[in-house]
Amino acid sequence: MTSDSTQSDATHSGTVEEEIERLRSLIDSVRFVLFDFDGPICHLFAGLAxxxxxxxxxxxxxxxxxxxxxxxxxxxxxxxxxxxxxxxxxxxxxxxxxxxxxxxxxxxxxxxxSAMPTAYVDPLIRTWSAVGARLAVTTNNSPRAVGRYLASRGLTDCFAPHVYGRTHDLHLLKPHPHCVQRALDAMGADPARTLMIGDAPSDYVAARRAGVRFLGYARNDRKARPLREAGATHLVESLKPLLGVVYAVGDTKAQ
The missing domain is CATH 1.10.150 (DNA polymerase; domain 1)
Structure with a gap:
């Protein structure tokens, strides 16, 4: 497993080529991908603050x-x-x-x-699923809302049935790793081959407690700062380079 402590912040240092290589190193052996919902997949309250x-x-x-x-x-x-x-x-x-x-x-x-899809995430999800990765949503949002959104974007089949959201046991919300562990158990996932994509310190802490890799999505410095302060060291401000790397890795393995 690649340690976050050895990663550099891809958004703030190094060349584009170095960023791509770091992303490739991070995801090359990944077979399971856990997405937080509000942020990495969509901006849920885009039409209602x-x-x-x-x-x-x-x-x-x-x-x-x-x-x-x-x-x-x-x-x-x-x-x-x-x-x-x-x-x-x-x-x-x-x-x-x-x-x-x-x-x-x-x-x-x-x-x-009125939710706005995060740029590049729909093709990222479809591409990752197409090249054989198993995907899940691990979120503090209601699984009912997640299911409705995924259906509206035609993404249900990329995740179903692996949507793990808020339950009535609110002490199990992230940063507790409960939803992450539920996903790992249900998919029979090896934590060392699992990546979580999140945009909040609670996502990072839950991922670390569950022993999975973490990639922070921070579209601006206001979002990046608390992630770095929590200890996350590999961040991207756009999912576009990740999409390119996933496509390239999948294409290489198909040859």
């Missing part, structure tokens, strides 16, 4: 007379998943958490209609 979803969660909780559950700056939190975690931490396993999680699921399902 995540901040507005978080605000809706906070407003709903306040309308229920539960303002006290939102301590420590959570009322101003722009991430709906952080709000959900905060409520679960204060009232784990409660009907309140179940209802809040279902509200978030419905918002995710609604967001699918």
């Amino acid at each position: 995540a901040e507005r979803v978080a605000e809706d969660q906070v407003r709903w909780l306040e309308e229920q007379g539960l303002r006290g559950l939102l301590a420590g700056g959570v009322r101003e939190e722009p991430d709906p998943y952080v709000v959900l975690r905060a409520v679960d931490a204060r009232s784990p396993g409660s009907d309140l958490v179940t209802e809040l999680e279902e509200r978030l699921t419905q918002q995710e399902l609604s967001a699918v209609t």
Whole structure:
């Protein structure tokens, strides 16, 4: 297995040729690929800002007379998943958490209609699947939303049935490796031959805990900085070079 600690940040150093060679080294023996959903596959809330979803969660909780559950700056939190975690931490396993999680699921399902696909990801998924890699989605999003999105893009067959998303056990959300381990177990995957593509520190931590390789997708420095601070060292700002490498590797093996 190629260690992240020996990788250079492909986005910020070296020539294009060196970046391609690093990507080739990273994926050459990969047979299983785990995609995070919101970020690497699509921008789920492209038509409905995540901040507005978080605000809706906070407003709903306040309308229920539960303002006290939102301590420590959570009322101003722009991430709906952080709000959900905060409520679960204060009232784990409660009907309140179940209802809040279902509200978030419905918002995710609604967001699918305006979600924007990440550039180059559709051909990347199809190419990787065509050359024999086994693919899965490992995400903190609802698997129902993931399934709806994949169907809308004609990508279901590239992943089915391997979509592992949020369950009612919210303490198992990434950075816990639960969804990653579920994918590994279901596919009979060797962690040393598995790559996860994610865009958040929680993705990196989950991948490392599960013993799989990690490639960070960071389309700008705002996204790259927290990944590097978490310890991720191999990042790309576009999936285009990865697509080229996957195609070339697959073509070479077919000869």
